[in-house]
Every structure is written in structure tokens, then in C-alpha cells.
Amino acid sequence: MGEFNVENFNIEYFFSGEIDNYNYSSDLPPILPDAAPCHPETLEINRYAVVIIYVLVTLLSLVGNSLVMLVILYNRSSCSVTDVYLLNLAIADLLFALTLPVWAASKVKGWTFGKSMCKIFSFVKEVTFYSSVLLLACISMDRYLAIVHATSTLIQKRHLVKFVCITMWILSIFVSLPILILRNTVRVNSLTLVCYEDAGNNTTRWRIVLRFLPQTFGFLLPLLIMLFCYGFTLRTLFKAHMGQKHRAMRVIFAVVLVFLLCWLPHNLVLFADTLMRTKLIQETCERRNDIDRALNATEILGFLHSCLNPIIYAFIGQKFRYGLLKIMATHGLISKEFLAKEGRPSFVGSSSGNTSTTL
Incomplete structure (x- = not known):
């Protein structure tokens, strides 16, 4: 790789000689005209604490999403429409989490994996992030059609659901292309490289523009799709006399609440940071350091979403628990008497046999 053009990029102001001032997913290099560069107020222990959290999220996501995939694929003969969405969601969350150890390592020693890996890991992380949240929106629309409108003609055609999932993956790839094109290894100093957008003099402008896509x-x-679909779904469940409507409502509340708790703080901090970058609010060193710390903390909170999805959609659901117990009984891990005692889950809801309010 050729030497990085420091004069064009103003790297001394962007990074201030510290790798901790760089944040992979969202942070922009600090720009304080007519002022000395801000030095991040971070402790060495914080860097390793972030690494530990990244690894834990990866392990939890690996276990949870692998179990979801196992149960769905093992029972694919009775696979429902929602199961197809859940399988794709588990794949997206698992791939997303598997990139985290690489980013954790880069926080300690900088980017040591080369230019090609920088582009590939950035692209995979971006694609799986988009596909995960778009599939969550698709699940909410599936529940809306199944419960509110009792639409059986659409949701019973499984190949149409597969087409929707493929479309979500293609859309995720399309909106992630700018990351694939612009990502490059950028030299912070003589010893450290980072994986960062590199568009020459327009890098900062591109970083602000690219924030429009994830937000x-x-x-x-x-979020708007989920609020609309689940809002009408809840209203229908309140009016219906269903034995398991309370379980379905708990799952719906958990879905929206966890999504908000995981991603709302990060997006609010991003919005505040963008306001500061565009000079709509005053930028000071103290405010810059506060926002940098908030970006790091809320980003970790957002990453947790990948290991919480299996708990919400699968472990709370009766169908998943029964499927997992069935696999364990088949391989002698639990007795068949225990499986019979647990009993089959009962399904209620739409006119389609392929759906249920128990998720």
C-alpha cells in the first residue's frame, strides 16, 4: 500500500496521534478549526474491557443463533413462514457477531489484517446489520398480515417468503456498497493502521452522508414499520378472545422494547454528533470527548441486539422450546417422558396453518 497523503487528509487533526479516537462504525475524526486537537480521555483498561464485551457478545450470539438454526433446520418439514424469517435473521446475527472479534483486535493493535480484509469485514458487518433489522421489520409485517388481516393466500406460499428474504439481502448488499468502495487501510502514524473510509479531501463529507443510510x-x-404493524396487531389481540394472546403480546412488547433500548441511544448520540460536525451546535474538546465516550458505550449496546434476538423470538416461544426438547430427546439427552410432560405447543391465530401468535 502506498503512503497515505497526510496533507490532503489532515490526519494530525483527525486522529490526534491516538487510535482510541477512531470509532469503526460511526465516529468521525475530530475537526476543531483554529484550535489544538482534542486528546481523547480514555483509560487503557477501557480498551480491553471493550474487547472482552465484544468476545462475550460473539459467544452468546454464536450459541443462541446456532440453536435457532439447528431447531428450524431439524424441523424444516413443518417449517412455518415465521421460521423462514427467523432462520435468515439468525444467519444475519451470527455473521454480524463473528466479525466482532476482528474489530476487537483492531482496537488493541490497530488494523493488522490488510486492505482486502478491511473491505471484506466492513462489508460483511454492514450487510448483516442491515439484513438483521430489515428482517425484523419483515417479521412484524408477517405478524400483521397473519393476525390483523388473516391473510392466508400470501403467507402460505413459502417461496414468496423466500423471495422477500432474498430481496432484503440484496437491498442490504446495495446500501452497503459505499462501505465496500470507500473502506481502506489508513495510516495513523508510523506504527498504526486503521480500517477507515478514505475519500481524500471529501472523507469527512462522505462520512456524514453515509450516516443517512444506517439511521x-x-x-x-x-422502527416505523414495527410500530405500525405491532400497534395494529396488539389492538387485534386485545379485541380477540385468544387463550395465548397475552404470551403473544409479551413477545411483541419485548421485540419493540429491546430494539429501542439497543439502538435508540446510539442513534441519538449519532444525531448529536452530526449536529456538532455540521456546526449546528458548538464543538468543544469537552463535548467531543463526551460524545466519543457515548458513541463507544451505545455502540456496544447496539451490538448486544444480535445475541438478544434469539432470546426474544425463539427462547420465549413455546414452539422453539418444544423443538429443542424434541432434538434432545431424540439424542437421549432428556427422557421422552419429560418431553411428553412438556407437551406440544398449542397454536392460535390466523387462518393460515403456517403461522401462530406464539411465534
Whole structure:
């Protein structure tokens, strides 16, 4: 790789000689005109604490999403429409989490994996992030059609659901292309490289423009879809006399609440940071350091979403628990008497046999 053009990029102001001032997913290099560069107020222990959290999230996601995939694929003969969405969601969350150890390592020693791996890991992380949240929106629409409108003609055609999932993956790839094109290894100093967008003099402008994609397609749009669909779904469940409507409502509340708790703080901090970058609010060293710390903390909170999805959609659901117990009984891990005692889950809801309010 050729030497990085420091004069064009103003790297001394962007990074201030510290790798901790760089944040992979969202942070922009600090720009304080007519002022000395801000030095991040971070402790060495914080860097390793972040690494430990990244690894734990990866392990939890690996276990949870692998179990979801195992149960769905093992019972694929009775696979429902929702199961198809859940399988794709588990794949997206698992791939997303598997990139985290690489980013954790880069926080300690900088980017040591080369230019090609920088582009590939950035692209995979971005694609799986978008596909995960878009699939969550698709699940909410599936529940809306199944419960509110009792639409059986659409949701019974499994190949149409597969087409929707493929479309979500293609859309995720499309909106992630700018990351694939612009990502490059950037030299912070003589010893350290980072994986960062490199568009020459327009890098900062591109970083601000690129924030529109995750905040729109990765948060605002899916959130509005979920609020609309689950709002009408809850209203229908309140009016219906269903034995398991309370369980279904708990799952719905958990879905929206966890999504908000995980991603709303990060998007609010991003919005505040963008306001500061565009000079709509005053930028000071103290405010810069506060926002940098908040970006790091809320980003970790957002990453937790990948290991919480299996708990919400699968472990709370009766169908998943029964499927997992069935696999364990088949392989002699539990007795068949215990499986019989647990009993089959009962399904209620739409006119389609392929759906249920128990998720």
C-alpha cells in the first residue's frame, strides 16, 4: 500500500496521534478549526474491557443463533413462514457477531489484517446489520398480515417468503456498497493502521452522508414499520378472545422494547454528533470527548441486539422450546417422558396453518 497523503487528509487533526479516537462504525475524526486537537480521555483498561464485551457478545450470539438454526433446520418439514424469517435473521446475527472479534483486535493493535480484509469485514458487518433489522421489520409485517388481516393466500406460499428474504439481502448488499468502495487501510502514524473510509479531501463529507443510510434504513424505517404493524396487531389481540394472546403480546412488547433500548441511544448520540460536525451546535474538546465516550458505550449496546434476538423470538416461544426438547430427546439427552410432560405447543391465530401468535 502506498503512503497515505497526510496533507490532503489532515490526519494530525483527525486522529490526534491516538487510535482510541477512531470509532469503526460511526465516529468521525475530530475537526476543531483554529484550535489544538482534542486528546481523547480514555483509560487503557477501557480498551480491553471493550474487547472482552465484544468476545462475550460473539459467544452468546454464536450459541443462541446456532440453536435457532439447528431447531428450524431439524424441523424444516413443518417449517412455518415465521421460521423462514427467523432462520435468515439468525444467519444475519451470527455473521454480524463473528466479525466482532476482528474489530476487537483492531482496537488493541490497530488494523493488522490488510486492505482486502478491511473491505471484506466492513462489508460483511454492514450487510448483516442491515439484513438483521430489515428482517425484523419483515417479521412484524408477517405478524400483521397473519393476525390483523388473516391473510392466508400470501403467507402460505413459502417461496414468496423466500423471495422477500432474498430481496432484503440484496437491498442490504446495495446500501452497503459505499462501505465496500470507500473502506481502506489508513495510516495513523508510523506504527498504526486503521480500517477507515478514505475519500481524500471529501472523507469527512462522505462520512456524514453515509450516516443517512444506517439511521434511515437501519433504524428509523424499520422502527416505523414495527410500530405500525405491532400497534395494529396488539389492538387485534386485545379485541380477540385468544387463550395465548397475552404470551403473544409479551413477545411483541419485548421485540419493540429491546430494539429501542439497543439502538435508540446510539442513534441519538449519532444525531448529536452530526449536529456538532455540521456546526449546528458548538464543538468543544469537552463535548467531543463526551460524545466519543457515548458513541463507544451505545455502540456496544447496539451490538448486544444480535445475541438478544434469539432470546426474544425463539427462547420465549413455546414452539422453539418444544423443538429443542424434541432434538434432545431424540439424542437421549432428556427422557421422552419429560418431553411428553412438556407437551406440544398449542397454536392460535390466523387462518393460515403456517403461522401462530406464539411465534
